[in-house]
Structures are given as C-alpha cells and as structure tokens.
Amino acid sequence: MKIGIIGGGAAGFFAAITAAETNSINNISILEKSTSVLSKIRISGGGRCNVTNSVTDVKEFVKNYPRGSKELISVFSRFSNLDTIEWFRNHGVELKTESDGRIFPVSNNSQTVIDLFINLSSKYNIRLITGFEAANILLDDGVFTVKDKRGNTLTFDKLLVSTGGFSTIEKYSWLTNLGHKIIPPVPSLFTFNCKDNILKGLQGISVDDVMLKIRNIKLLSHGDILITHWGLSGPAILKLSSFGSRILNDMNYKFTVEVCWTKIDVYKEIETAQKSNPLKQIIKHPIRNIPTRLWESLIKNSGVNHEKRFNELSKKDIEAINNILTRSQLSINGKSTFKEEFVTAGGVSLKEVDFRTMESKKVKGLYFAGEILDIDSITGGFNFQSAWSTAHIAGQSMTRQV
Secondary structure, rough: EEEEEEOOHHHHHHHHHHHHHHHOOEEEEEEEEEOOHHHHHHHHHOOOOOEEEEOHHHHHHHHHOOOOOOHHHHHHHOOHHHHHHHHHOOOOOOOOEEEOOOOEOOOOHHHHHHHHHHHHHHHHOOEEEEEEOEEEEEEEOEEEEEEEOOOOOOOOOOOOOOOOOOOOOOHHHHHOOOOEEEEEEEEOOOOEEOOHHOOOOOOOEEEEEEEEOOOOOOEEEEEEEEEEOOOOOHHHOOOHHHHHHHHHOOOOEEEEEEEEOOOOOOOOOOOHHHHHHOOOOOOOOOOOOOHHHHHHHHOOOOOOOOOOOOHOOOOHHHHHHHHHHHEEEEEEEOEEEEEOOOOOEEEEHHHEEEOOOOOEOOOOEEEEOOEEEOOOOOOOHHEEEHHHHHHHHHHHHHOOOO
8 A cells, every 4th residue: 555645744754654653564655845854843942843732631732722622632532742742752752841831852952853753764664755746636546646746646545635734725726626625824823013112122021921902802812922123922922813813814914902011900019119119210110020121111101201209190190000001002013924933724624524534524545634734723832733643643544444
C-alpha cells in the first residue's frame, strides 16, 4: 500500500512516522512544495518549539480553540497532550514545563524536534520529495493521482493532506474539485496596530493581567499585553484576535479596543495616597502594578493637570483618572503578523471529516490533519497539539483501513 502525505510540516511528519510505526511495511512519501521542511517547527516558540501545553483537563484544554473545540474533545481522548509528552520522551526527547504551562524540549532548541523527525523518517525509509507543489488530485478506481504545477504525477492508495492553512480560498481549489467545502480563510493570531498618544514612547513595556474589550461587540479577553513600536501585542491581544478573527476581518481591522489597565480599585488607591502622600505629585506616584512610564502617559492623557498633588485632586479629576485607567479607548487601525507565525481561521469544513479516523466523508481514502482543517487556537502549544493528535489518528487509520 502506498501512502502519500501532502505537506512536510509538523502534522505531515508526525502522521508519516505514526503510519510507519503502526505498520512498517507501508510505502510512505511526504510531498513538500518548498525545498525545506518543518519550517514552522523551526521558528515556533522563538526557535524553541512550543511542543504542547500542560493543561490536563480535556474540557479546559479545548477552550483554547475558537474553532474545532467540539471535535477535538474526541480527538484528544484518543491522543492527548499527555500522550504527546510520553511519545517524545519514548523517542529520546525530554521536555520541560514552564510556569505559564507551555512545554518545550529541555534543549530549548527546535532543532531537537526537527532532528528527531528527520532521523525517524530515515529510519523508516519515508520518502521525502521536495519542490513538489500539489496542484490537482484525481481519483480513479480507488487510486489517487497527485499532479504538481510542473505536470509531474505521483500515485497513491491513501492520501493525507496536511499542508497547513492557506491565505485565500482560491488556493484550496484542488480540494474543492474533490467536492469539499472550504470555510473561507481569514487571519488569526495577529497583533494590533495603534498610534494612540497613550502608547507613544512606551514600546517594550509589558502590563500584567489587563482586561480588553472590543467596543460595541461582546468580545472580551484578559491577560498580559506588550506595547510595541507599532501598537499592542502579547497573550491577551493574541487571544482577542484569535476568538475575534472573523468579526475583526469584517470590520477591516478598524475598531476601538477598551483597555482596563488594572483591577485595583482606583478610587480607594487614590484615597489612600491622599492620606499617606498628600503632597506628592500624582504623576510621580503610580498605582500598584502600573509601570511608571505608562502611568505618566495615562495621567498626561487623562485631562488632569499632571503637576497636581494628591491633596489637590477634585472629584472630577479622580473620576477622569479612574476612567483612563479602567476604560482607555484605543483606536486600532490594522494588524500585523505575530512574529513569523502565520495562522489562519478557516479551511476544510469539519462537518465533512470523520474525526474517529480523520478520513474525508466525501472521498474514501482521503485524510486530513493539522491546520488544513477549520481548526485553530491561541498561542501556548495548542496549535501543535491539534496537529499531533489529528496526525496520529490519521497515521494509524491509513494503515489499518485497507
């Protein structure tokens, strides 16, 4: 039996290795359009490869997926993050868990994972064909013929598509030709462009446990944020962009985000400062958890005379300070890709895939794994986990269903 895997990324290699370990007699080929493989693994986690996350409860784990959470419950019940950890350790890669739950190789180097996959592929005689960009798939009498853009063809008995997501729906045409519905792709996991006066000169400042809200929309997020030279980034921003990917795309990435910089009761904090430091200038006495430079900018943009001392503040002044600390209105005008990691929301409709096997409900012998599906997540190792899990199930299923 000949198995073809389109896409030489995380899901493609994991499926190929799983298939080889399940049934070593299989003839397996990975088709990759570029001249290099595993590029996303190389850059993920700042070059350290965020393999998975430590959340152990499946129902909590799937909350990190804006799309695909329902389907992934059954997927993770068969191959979970704990299975992933065990798999890597059984193959000689020790992992470590960081304080935020992200899991990395002890080596802190994504090359460790790349070397493992390449070595296992060699061990199992998995054929790697680079420079082969699939342009069309034909099915005749149970045999798949894959054509590339140069007219070359390869034939297989079973076929897995694990190319990752595409930026436009037109790039999925070779799958729509097989009868599959594609959910139109839009960007996910992006940062916000913002030139508001509040943020000027504050690049590099991070703020913990911030609450964010898109004005006029029921879209909330909380967590840490990072002020950059182009606007806003950090976990809370990325989560908001992920869960709001389609809404924000419809808004052409022009909207207002309301920022609550602190959970501390501002009125009580100022009252305390008025008693303990009445003669101090407000601009020189930040509220707890607010970085000094950010505090100075917020006060200067609050409309309150920043030279005032705490004992000189009026009720109107205190209300203005509270408003800018808890309801800053920042105008967002565009987005930027998060680092080099381009993630899309959209792909093959989940209704057309049997998640017990990852086989197409439309085309017998055709399988899917990874971001080619309409599944995506926030940062923290979750995208890789859905890739490992769907690929593992597909790899096993292709060898067992003869």
